[in-house]
Amino acid sequence: MVTLLNTVEDTFARDVCRDHGDKPDELLEILHAVQHKKGYLPDSALRTIAQALNMSRADIHGVVSFYHDYKRAPQAKVTLKICRAEACQAVGAEALIREAEVAFGTKLDAPATEVALEAAYCLGNCALGPAVLVDDDLYGRVDIQRLKHVSMKHREGQTK
Incomplete structure:
Protein backbone atom coordinates (compact mmCIF):
# COMPACT_ATOMS: atom_id res chain seq x y z
CA MET A 1 0.00 0.00 0.00
CA TYR A 67 14.63 30.21 16.08
CA HIS A 68 17.68 28.15 16.96
CA ASP A 69 15.99 26.46 19.94
CA TYR A 70 13.72 24.48 17.60
CA LYS A 71 15.34 21.18 16.67
CA ARG A 72 14.61 19.13 13.55
CA ALA A 73 16.35 15.92 14.66
CA PRO A 74 16.52 13.92 17.90
CA GLN A 75 18.79 15.59 20.40
CA ALA A 76 21.29 14.50 23.03
CA LYS A 77 19.97 13.28 26.37
CA VAL A 78 21.37 16.42 28.01
CA THR A 79 22.20 19.77 26.43
CA LEU A 80 24.49 22.11 28.32
CA LYS A 81 24.10 25.71 27.16
CA ILE A 82 27.24 27.59 28.12
CA CYS A 83 27.13 31.38 28.14
CA ARG A 84 29.71 33.03 25.88
CA ALA A 85 28.73 36.65 26.54
CA GLU A 86 31.40 39.11 27.64
CA ALA A 87 30.82 38.85 31.40
CA CYS A 88 31.12 35.06 31.34
CA GLN A 89 34.11 35.20 29.02
CA ALA A 90 35.83 37.48 31.53
CA VAL A 91 35.59 34.79 34.21
CA GLY A 92 36.62 31.76 32.18
CA ALA A 93 33.77 30.61 29.91
CA GLU A 94 36.09 29.91 26.97
CA ALA A 95 38.35 27.73 29.13
CA LEU A 96 35.26 25.93 30.47
CA ILE A 97 34.11 25.24 26.91
CA ARG A 98 37.52 23.79 25.96
CA GLU A 99 37.53 21.58 29.07
CA ALA A 100 33.94 20.49 28.44
CA GLU A 101 34.73 19.53 24.84
CA VAL A 102 37.48 17.23 26.12
CA ALA A 103 35.47 15.88 29.07
CA PHE A 104 32.37 15.05 27.02
CA GLY A 105 34.13 14.13 23.78
CA THR A 106 32.17 16.55 21.61
CA LYS A 107 32.53 20.02 20.14
CA LEU A 108 30.49 23.12 20.89
CA ASP A 109 27.33 23.24 18.74
CA ALA A 110 28.02 19.80 17.21
CA PRO A 111 25.48 16.95 17.15
CA ALA A 112 25.80 14.54 20.08
CA THR A 113 23.86 11.62 21.50
CA GLU A 114 24.65 11.72 25.21
CA VAL A 115 25.76 15.27 26.16
CA ALA A 116 25.62 18.22 23.76
CA LEU A 117 27.31 21.57 24.25
CA GLU A 118 25.61 24.69 22.90
CA ALA A 119 26.65 28.30 22.92
CA ALA A 120 24.32 30.77 24.59
CA TYR A 121 24.73 34.51 24.52
CA CYS A 122 23.74 35.96 27.89
CA LEU A 123 21.74 33.86 30.27
CA GLY A 124 21.10 36.88 32.51
CA ASN A 125 23.36 35.58 35.25
CA CYS A 126 26.30 37.90 34.61
CA ALA A 127 27.37 38.34 38.22
CA LEU A 128 27.74 34.59 38.64
CA GLY A 129 29.59 33.57 35.49
CA PRO A 130 30.42 31.34 33.86
CA ALA A 131 26.74 30.48 33.61
CA VAL A 132 25.23 27.29 32.24
CA LEU A 133 21.62 26.44 31.43
CA VAL A 134 20.42 22.83 31.50
CA ASP A 135 16.75 22.33 30.69
CA ASP A 136 15.19 25.15 32.73
CA ASP A 137 17.84 25.10 35.44
CA LEU A 138 20.38 27.92 35.56
CA TYR A 139 23.75 27.38 37.23
CA GLY A 140 26.34 30.00 38.11
CA ARG A 141 30.07 29.95 38.84
CA VAL A 142 30.40 26.71 36.93
CA ASP A 143 33.76 25.00 36.63
CA ILE A 144 34.43 21.69 34.87
CA GLN A 145 33.82 19.62 38.01
CA ARG A 146 30.44 21.23 38.61
CA LEU A 147 29.59 20.89 34.92
CA LYS A 148 30.28 17.14 35.03
CA HIS A 149 28.17 16.84 38.21
CA VAL A 150 25.26 18.82 36.72
CA SER A 151 25.40 16.76 33.53
CA MET A 152 25.30 13.50 35.48
CA LYS A 153 22.37 14.64 37.63
CA HIS A 154 20.34 15.67 34.57
CA ARG A 155 21.11 12.41 32.77
CA GLU A 156 19.84 10.54 35.82
CA GLY A 157 16.69 12.69 35.87
CA GLN A 158 17.66 14.57 39.00
CA THR A 159 18.09 18.31 39.04
CA LYS A 160 20.18 20.78 41.06
Whole structure:
Protein backbone atom coordinates (compact mmCIF):
# COMPACT_ATOMS: atom_id res chain seq x y z
CA MET A 1 0.00 0.00 0.00
CA VAL A 2 1.31 3.45 -0.89
CA THR A 3 1.01 6.28 1.61
CA LEU A 4 1.38 9.81 0.36
CA LEU A 5 3.52 12.02 2.56
CA ASN A 6 0.87 14.72 2.48
CA THR A 7 -1.61 12.35 4.10
CA VAL A 8 0.54 11.34 7.08
CA GLU A 9 -0.79 13.01 10.20
CA ASP A 10 0.86 13.38 13.58
CA THR A 11 -1.98 12.86 16.04
CA PHE A 12 -0.18 14.52 18.95
CA ALA A 13 0.56 17.64 16.88
CA ARG A 14 -3.06 17.67 15.70
CA ASP A 15 -4.30 17.54 19.31
CA VAL A 16 -1.96 20.39 20.31
CA CYS A 17 -3.24 22.52 17.44
CA ARG A 18 -6.82 21.75 18.45
CA ASP A 19 -6.03 22.69 22.08
CA HIS A 20 -4.82 26.07 20.77
CA GLY A 21 -7.95 26.57 18.71
CA ASP A 22 -6.07 26.01 15.42
CA LYS A 23 -4.93 29.63 15.66
CA PRO A 24 -1.92 30.59 13.51
CA ASP A 25 -0.95 33.29 16.03
CA GLU A 26 -0.25 30.51 18.57
CA LEU A 27 2.28 28.80 16.31
CA LEU A 28 5.23 29.31 18.66
CA GLU A 29 3.37 27.80 21.61
CA ILE A 30 2.29 24.85 19.44
CA LEU A 31 5.84 24.23 18.25
CA HIS A 32 7.14 24.41 21.82
CA ALA A 33 4.54 21.91 23.04
CA VAL A 34 5.28 19.43 20.25
CA GLN A 35 9.04 19.72 20.72
CA HIS A 36 8.71 19.37 24.50
CA LYS A 37 6.82 16.10 24.08
CA LYS A 38 8.81 14.59 21.19
CA GLY A 39 12.21 16.14 21.85
CA TYR A 40 12.33 17.63 18.34
CA LEU A 41 10.02 18.65 15.47
CA PRO A 42 9.56 15.76 13.02
CA ASP A 43 8.41 16.40 9.45
CA SER A 44 5.06 14.71 10.10
CA ALA A 45 4.34 17.12 12.95
CA LEU A 46 5.24 20.16 10.84
CA ARG A 47 3.00 18.98 7.99
CA THR A 48 0.15 18.42 10.43
CA ILE A 49 0.62 21.84 12.04
CA ALA A 50 0.69 23.56 8.65
CA GLN A 51 -2.53 21.83 7.63
CA ALA A 52 -4.30 22.46 10.95
CA LEU A 53 -3.38 26.16 11.00
CA ASN A 54 -4.02 26.63 7.27
CA MET A 55 -0.45 27.83 6.76
CA SER A 56 2.06 26.85 4.12
CA ARG A 57 4.80 24.41 5.06
CA ALA A 58 7.27 27.06 3.89
CA ASP A 59 5.91 29.49 6.50
CA ILE A 60 6.26 26.85 9.22
CA HIS A 61 9.79 26.02 8.04
CA GLY A 62 10.70 29.71 8.11
CA VAL A 63 9.70 30.02 11.75
CA VAL A 64 11.39 26.78 12.80
CA SER A 65 14.64 27.65 11.02
CA PHE A 66 14.67 31.23 12.40
CA TYR A 67 14.63 30.21 16.08
CA HIS A 68 17.68 28.15 16.96
CA ASP A 69 15.99 26.46 19.94
CA TYR A 70 13.72 24.48 17.60
CA LYS A 71 15.34 21.18 16.67
CA ARG A 72 14.61 19.13 13.55
CA ALA A 73 16.35 15.92 14.66
CA PRO A 74 16.52 13.92 17.90
CA GLN A 75 18.79 15.59 20.40
CA ALA A 76 21.29 14.50 23.03
CA LYS A 77 19.97 13.28 26.37
CA VAL A 78 21.37 16.42 28.01
CA THR A 79 22.20 19.77 26.43
CA LEU A 80 24.49 22.11 28.32
CA LYS A 81 24.10 25.71 27.16
CA ILE A 82 27.24 27.59 28.12
CA CYS A 83 27.13 31.38 28.14
CA ARG A 84 29.71 33.03 25.88
CA ALA A 85 28.73 36.65 26.54
CA GLU A 86 31.40 39.11 27.64
CA ALA A 87 30.82 38.85 31.40
CA CYS A 88 31.12 35.06 31.34
CA GLN A 89 34.11 35.20 29.02
CA ALA A 90 35.83 37.48 31.53
CA VAL A 91 35.59 34.79 34.21
CA GLY A 92 36.62 31.76 32.18
CA ALA A 93 33.77 30.61 29.91
CA GLU A 94 36.09 29.91 26.97
CA ALA A 95 38.35 27.73 29.13
CA LEU A 96 35.26 25.93 30.47
CA ILE A 97 34.11 25.24 26.91
CA ARG A 98 37.52 23.79 25.96
CA GLU A 99 37.53 21.58 29.07
CA ALA A 100 33.94 20.49 28.44
CA GLU A 101 34.73 19.53 24.84
CA VAL A 102 37.48 17.23 26.12
CA ALA A 103 35.47 15.88 29.07
CA PHE A 104 32.37 15.05 27.02
CA GLY A 105 34.13 14.13 23.78
CA THR A 106 32.17 16.55 21.61
CA LYS A 107 32.53 20.02 20.14
CA LEU A 108 30.49 23.12 20.89
CA ASP A 109 27.33 23.24 18.74
CA ALA A 110 28.02 19.80 17.21
CA PRO A 111 25.48 16.95 17.15
CA ALA A 112 25.80 14.54 20.08
CA THR A 113 23.86 11.62 21.50
CA GLU A 114 24.65 11.72 25.21
CA VAL A 115 25.76 15.27 26.16
CA ALA A 116 25.62 18.22 23.76
CA LEU A 117 27.31 21.57 24.25
CA GLU A 118 25.61 24.69 22.90
CA ALA A 119 26.65 28.30 22.92
CA ALA A 120 24.32 30.77 24.59
CA TYR A 121 24.73 34.51 24.52
CA CYS A 122 23.74 35.96 27.89
CA LEU A 123 21.74 33.86 30.27
CA GLY A 124 21.10 36.88 32.51
CA ASN A 125 23.36 35.58 35.25
CA CYS A 126 26.30 37.90 34.61
CA ALA A 127 27.37 38.34 38.22
CA LEU A 128 27.74 34.59 38.64
CA GLY A 129 29.59 33.57 35.49
CA PRO A 130 30.42 31.34 33.86
CA ALA A 131 26.74 30.48 33.61
CA VAL A 132 25.23 27.29 32.24
CA LEU A 133 21.62 26.44 31.43
CA VAL A 134 20.42 22.83 31.50
CA ASP A 135 16.75 22.33 30.69
CA ASP A 136 15.19 25.15 32.73
CA ASP A 137 17.84 25.10 35.44
CA LEU A 138 20.38 27.92 35.56
CA TYR A 139 23.75 27.38 37.23
CA GLY A 140 26.34 30.00 38.11
CA ARG A 141 30.07 29.95 38.84
CA VAL A 142 30.40 26.71 36.93
CA ASP A 143 33.76 25.00 36.63
CA ILE A 144 34.43 21.69 34.87
CA GLN A 145 33.82 19.62 38.01
CA ARG A 146 30.44 21.23 38.61
CA LEU A 147 29.59 20.89 34.92
CA LYS A 148 30.28 17.14 35.03
CA HIS A 149 28.17 16.84 38.21
CA VAL A 150 25.26 18.82 36.72
CA SER A 151 25.40 16.76 33.53
CA MET A 152 25.30 13.50 35.48
CA LYS A 153 22.37 14.64 37.63
CA HIS A 154 20.34 15.67 34.57
CA ARG A 155 21.11 12.41 32.77
CA GLU A 156 19.84 10.54 35.82
CA GLY A 157 16.69 12.69 35.87
CA GLN A 158 17.66 14.57 39.00
CA THR A 159 18.09 18.31 39.04
CA LYS A 160 20.18 20.78 41.06
